[in-house]
Amino acid sequence: MQDSKPTGTLATVQASVADRGPSPVPGDQWESDGAEDVSFERIVRHRPRYAAVLADIEAALWRQDAVSPLLLELCRLRIAQLLGCGVALAHRTPQAVAAGLDESLVSSLSQWPTDARFSGQARVCLGYAEQLLMDAQGVSDEEADRVIDAVGQGGFLVLAYACGLFETTQRARLIVGATRW
Amino acid sequence: MRSVPRTDVTLEEVAPELAAAHARFMAVAYPGAVDLVTRELLRILSGRLSHCSVCRNLRLQAAIDRGFDESMVDHLEDPTNSGLPERQQVVLRLANAFLTAPGRFPAEDWAVLERHYTAEQIAELLLDLVRFRPGSKLLVASGREPEIDELAYM
Numbered sequence: 001m002q003d004s005k006p007t008g009t010l011a012t013v014q015a016s017v018a019d020r021g022p023s024p025v026p027g028d029q030w031e032s033d034g035a036e037d038v039s040f041e042r043i044v045r046h047r048p049r050y051a052a053v054l055a056d057i058e059a060a061l062w063r064q065d066a067v068s069p070l071l072l073e074l075c076r077l078r079i080a081q082l083l084g085c086g087v088a089l090a091h092r093t094p095q096a097v098a099a100g101l102d103e104s105l106v107s108s109l110s111q112w113p114t115d116a117r118f119s120g121q122a123r124v125c126l127g128y129a130e131q132l133l134m135d136a137q138g139v140s141d142e143e144a145d146r147v148i149d150a151v152g153q154g155g156f157l158v159l160a161y162a163c164g165l166f167e168t169t170q171r172a173r174l175i176v177g178a179t180r181w
Numbered sequence: 182m183r184s185v186p187r188t189d190v191t192l193e194e195v196a197p198e199l200a201a202a203h204a205r206f207m208a209v210a211y212p213g214a215v216d217l218v219t220r221e222l223l224r225i226l227s228g229r230l231s232h233c234s235v236c237r238n239l240r241l242q243a244a245i246d247r248g249f250d251e252s253m254v255d256h257l258e259d260p261t262n263s264g265l266p267e268r269q270q271v272v273l274r275l276a277n278a279f280l281t282a283p284g285r286f287p288a289e290d291w292a293v294l295e296r297h298y299t300a301e302q303i304a305e306l307l308l309d310l311v312r313f314r315p316g317s318k319l320l321v322a323s324g325r326e327p328e329i330d331e332l333a334y335m
Contacts, residue, residue, distance in 0.1 A: 040307075043307065046299075046301045046304040047301050047304035047305045050206075050304070051304065053205045054206065056205065057199065057206060060201075061196075061199055064199050066196055083283075132322060136231075136232070136233075136318045136321035136322045139321075141187070144187045148188070153187075154190060157191070157319060158192070160319045160322040161203070161315050161316070163318060164314045164315030164316070164318035164319065165311075165315040167315075168313075168315060171279050171280070171283040172279070172307055172311050175275070175283040175286050176307070
């Protein structure tokens with residue numbers, strides 16, 4: 001995949017995940033359809049009530065109406081690009097597809113700062129998603145104002161939570177060496 | 182650290198179903214299958230690496246009652262010479278890898294983890310790591326960190 005060449009902290013985020021070695025697939029206490037099939041869900045279902053609430057959170061996130069599923073999906077995929085999470089990149093959230101997700105836009109996602117097909121709203125949200133991934137402390141008052149102008153105060157809050165969730169659920173797939181979302 | 186709210190609304194008001202599910206996520210986490218001291222170390226390390234003052238500074242009295250000691254916190258990022266038992270060191274390596282380079286948690290460490298923890302316990306540790314950061318990001322970005330950066334006990 002062609003990607004932009006970030007600098008600074010963003011480059012550090014990418015570098016930290018770019019030189020991954022072989023997938024550290026957990027051992028034989030995990031149920032699997034086959035030697036190569038590793039799923040985060042299969043692992044966490046050993047703590048079923050806790051895992052079920054995570055599923056509730058994901059369902060609620062895609063049902064809320066402060067941020068559109070299309071914007072959420074672009075942010076989720078951009079975080080996947082930066083973390084190098086292949087299974088997240090290959091996945092499409094059904095609500096985003098149903099809302100008309102444009103795959104050509106997804107193909108150009110790494111060029112969002114300069115590609116005119118990305119709306120001003122999408123650019124603001126993608127910039128916010130990248131900043132949240134790098135360091136939430138680095139969200140400036142000016143950036144917060146831009147996000148609130150673009151998606152409202154509710155959208156600003158939902159995006160902060162959503163991007164944190166996208167990040168950790170993708171990190172979880174990476175650390176277990178998941179072969180599918 | 183910013184302690185001036187950037188919004189007049191809360192997540193509970195704009196996305197009540199999501200906020201309620203997040204609250205349940207925290208509620209269902211405890212009590213768990215992993216000892217509370219180990220989970221406290223994991224939580225504090227996540228708070229440090231997420232630059233979240235609340236998570237970094239919060240101390241659970243129940244963990245202190247079960248043997249958590251403040252000196253343990255000195256070695257979270259590099260537990261090798263900490264004197265902590267292997268079972269806690271490997272959890273800290275898991276958390277460090279998860280939050281910095283998740284593709285680089287080696288197979289040898291998975292083997293150590295599986296030697297000390299059951300499938301249920303490993304599931305719990307992974308879900309803890311998934312749980313901590315979204316709330317931290319929300320708190321930090323929304324400007325709702327406390328004004329005073331000091332330890333707090335609950």
